[in-house]
C-alpha cells in the first residue's frame with residue numbers, strides 16, 4: 139500500500155529496505171572489485187598509503203581498508219553513508235574516481251552484513267557510523283547506527299596514530315567466510331588466498347598510481363602491492379601510433395600494443411606477464427580513466443573472439459572522467475561499452491592488432507609449418523592438407539629429402555609407411571594442451587639442439603641429396619631453403635670443405 143502523502147496528486151512509495159538490500163547485495167561485485175571501489179575513494183581523497191588487512195577469526199573475521207587521506211567530518215560521514223550520496227550527473231573533479239555516490243555502500247554490502255566507517259579529519263577526533271543490514275531489515279528503515287562493535291574499533295585503532303584518514307571495517311563476512319570456526323584450516327587458507335587475489339587485482343587496476351611522482355603505496359597485509367603492467371613497457375613490445383578520437387567533446391586515445399613472444403623472456407616473467415586472469419582472458423582492450431584501469435581485457439562485444447593466437451594483443455584506451463556515460467560505465471566500474479560512433483574504428487584497430495599479434499605468435503611458434511600451397515621458395519617439411527571439412531598435417535612428399543628417400547624401391551615404401559604412421563599418430567591433443575597451458579615450456583624448433591648435432595644432421599641431409607644426383611651447389615641451395623638451416627649460413631658454407639673431405643675418404 140502506498141503511504142499517505144500531503145500531496146493528493148502523488149503516492150510516496152519509499153523502497154522497502156529488505157528487498158532493496160537484497161538487490162544491492164547482488165549487483166555482482168567480486169571481493170577484489172569491491173575492495174578496489176573503496177581504494178578509489180581513498181585515492182580520490184588524497185591518500186598516500188592504503189592498508190588492506192585480512193584478520194582471521196573464523197566467522198568473526200574482518201577485512202579493513204584504511205587510508206591516510208583527508209578523512210571526513212561527522213556531517214560528511216553521515217552524508218557519505220547515504221545510498222546515493224552524490225548525483226551521478228554532477229561534474230566530478232578530474233581526479234575524482236567516484237561517480238554514483240554508491241560505491242562505499244554497494245561494495246561493502248556485497249561482501250558483508252555489517253560495516254563501520256571510522257574517519258578523522260586533521261585536528262579532529264575520530265567519528266564513526268555503522269550500517270547493519272539485519273538491523274535495517276528488522277526496523278524496516280534505513281537507520282544508521284552510531285555505535286560500533288568493539289572488535290571492529292580495535293581493528294581500526296591505527297587511525298588514532300594518524301593525523302587524518304579513514305578506515306572501513308567489513309564485519310560478518312557471510313559470503314566470503316560464512317559460519318566457520320576459527321580452527322577451520324581450509325576456510326582459513328581460502329581467506330588468505332583471497333587476500334593475495336585482492337593484491338593482484340589492485341596491482342593491476344591501480345598499477346599507474348603505484349609509481350612516479352604522486353605515487354600511492356597499497357599494502358595487503360604485510361605485502362606491498364606491486365604494479366602489474368599489461369603492456370610490458372620494459373620489454374620490446376611493439377607499440378603502434380596512438381589514434382585520437384573525439385566523442386561529443388570528449389577525447390579518447392587508443393594505442394595498440396603487441397607483446398613480445400614468450401621466447402624473449404624467462405618462464406617466471408612470462409607467467410607474471412599473463413596477469414591475474416591469465417593470458418587468454420587478458421587479451422583485448424584496457425580502458426583507463428584518470429590512470430585507473432576500468433576494463434582489463436576482452437573485446438567489448440565487437441564480434442571478436444578470445445583466441446590463443448591473439449593473446450599478445452593488448453590495446454590501451456584512455457578516456458576522461460566526463461565521458462563515463464558515453465562508455466556506459468557500470469556501478470562496479472569494471473565494465474564499459476564503447477560509444478556507437480567509435481565501434482567501427484575500434485573494430486578496425488582491434489583486427490589489425492590481432493593480426494599482428496597472431497603473426498608474432500605463429501612466426502616464433504610454428505616455423506616449420508606452412509599453410510597449404512603457401513610454400514613459396516622455402517622447403518617446408520610439414521604441410522596442411524584440407525579434405526572436405528577436415529584438416530590434417532602431412533609430411534610433404536615433394537620435400538627434396540623425402541622425395542629422394544621414398545623413390546627407392548622397397549626401402550622407399552618402408553620410409554613412406556613410416557611417414558604415414560608418424561602423420562597419423564602425432565599426439566596433437568597433448569601438444570595443443572601443452573601450448574595452451576604451458577607455452578613457455580614448449581621448445582621452439584631446434585631450440586635445444588646443439589650446434590654439433592645440427593651440423594651432423596645437415597651433413598647427412600647433404601649426402602642424401604648428393605647421392606640422389608644433386609651437385610654441391612644444388613644441394614646447398616636446397617638446404618638453404620629448409621628450416622633451420624636457412625638461418626645458419628656458416629654451417630652451409632662449411633659443406634664445400636665437407637664435400638671435398640668426403641670425396642677424398644671415398645677414394646682412399
Ligand SMILES: Nc1ncnc2c1ncn2[C@@H]1O[C@H](COP(=O)(O)OP(=O)(O)OP(=O)(O)O)[C@@H](O)[C@H]1O
Pocket residue numbers: 175179180183205207208209210217218219223224235236237238239240241242243303304
Ligand atoms: N576513504 C574516504 N575518505 C574520505 N571520504 C570518503 C572516503 N570514502 C568515501 N568518502 C566520501 O563518501 C562519498 C561517497 O562514497 P561512495 O563510494 O559511496 O560514492 P562515490 O565515490 O561518490 O561514487 P561511486 O558510487 O562512483 O563510488 C564520497 O564521494 C566521499 O566524499
Ligand SMILES: [Mg+2]
Pocket residue numbers: 175178179235236237240241242
Ligand atoms: Mg566511491
